[in-house]
Amino acid sequence: MNESVRQRRVQYETAGLDLADLAADPITQWHRWYAQAEQAGCVEPNAMVVSTIGADGLPDSRYVLTRGVTDDGFDFFTNYLSNKSRQLDALPGVSALFTWLQLHRTMKIRGVAVRIPEGESDEYYASRPRASQIGAWASPQSQVLRDRAELEARVAQVEARFAEGTVIPRPAEWGGWRIEITEAELWQGRPSRLHDRFRYRRAPEQPSGWIIERLAP
Ligand SMILES: Cc1cc2nc3c(=O)[nH]c(=O)nc-3n(C[C@H](O)[C@H](O)[C@H](O)COP(=O)(O)O)c2cc1C
Numbered sequence: 001m002n003e004s005v006r007q008r009r010v011q012y013e014t015a016g017l018d019l020a021d022l023a024a025d026p027i028t029q030w031h032r033w034y035a036q037a038e039q040a041g042c043v044e045p046n047a048m049v050v051s052t053i054g055a056d057g058l059p060d061s062r063y064v065l066t067r068g069v070t071d072d073g074f075d076f077f078t079n080y081l082s083n084k085s086r087q088l089d090a091l092p093g094v095s096a097l098f099t100w101l102q103l104h105r106t107m108k109i110r111g112v113a114v115r116i117p118e119g120e121s122d123e124y125y126a127s128r129p130r131a132s133q134i135g136a137w138a139s140p141q142s143q144v145l146r147d148r149a150e151l152e153a154r155v156a157q158v159e160a161r162f163a164e165g166t167v168i169p170r171p172a173e174w175g176g177w178r179i180e181i182t183e184a185e186l187w188q189g190r191p192s193r194l195h196d197r198f199r200y201r202r203a204p205e206q207p208s209g210w211i212i213e214r215l216a217p
Contacts (some may be wrong), residue, residue: 012189104189
């Protein structure tokens with residue numbers, strides 16, 4: 001065991017979290033925490049680790065950037081032929097985790113992924129920088145490459161295909177997923193590991209549609 005890792009302890013002196021502080025629904029709460037994370041200068045505050053379930057039954061995780069958070073869910077964009085997308089096609093269950101360590105905060109969401117309407121993927125693709133649009137055509141995401149040169153040759157082919165200044169259409173295999181959430185959990189670090197945790201669960205009988213429960217740390 002690496003001693004410096006074992007002994008490393010940071011006291012979380014950040015202000016606590018109480019039920020009265022929380023929005024009635026997790027989407028509003030996410031927007032509040034996201035705004036505070038941006039203000040605090042957190043790196044990539046819209047990054048989340050998305051975990052899916054592989055064909056071998058083992059979980060699989062990777063970061064993506066959320067590009068839209070609405071009452072419908074959390075949107076991200078990727079290649080529909082990538083490992084994550086193939087896993088979601090087979091088993092759409094998702095856990096995703098936002099981490100804002102400067103604020104000693106995480107927010108976990110759980111739910112089910114669905115493909116977003118094609119028009120919305122077109123719109124977002126059109127807003128991306130040209131180099132990213134070319135990358136989406138050139139990279140067979142998650143597939144084995146012989147070497148870096150193979151990727152660069154693919155980029156050159158795509159650049160030759162779409163003349164400078166022309167509109168690059170969205171590749172059919174690239175688009176968005178929406179995580180429709182059923183559950184969310186806020187975690188706020190507190191001193192002596194007595195952290196604050198609150199879980200939102202769907203409850204159609206509640207005016208907000210959610211119930212909130214405090215969990216032991
Ligand atoms: C901060 C960060 C943000 C990322 N955002 C995305 C994203 O929005 N979409 C995406 O396809 N990959 C994104 N990636 C790359 C993925 O983590 C991953 O390598 C890729 O999507 C392939 O994953 P898969 O093979 O599990 O499908 C991001 C990586 C990092 C570190």
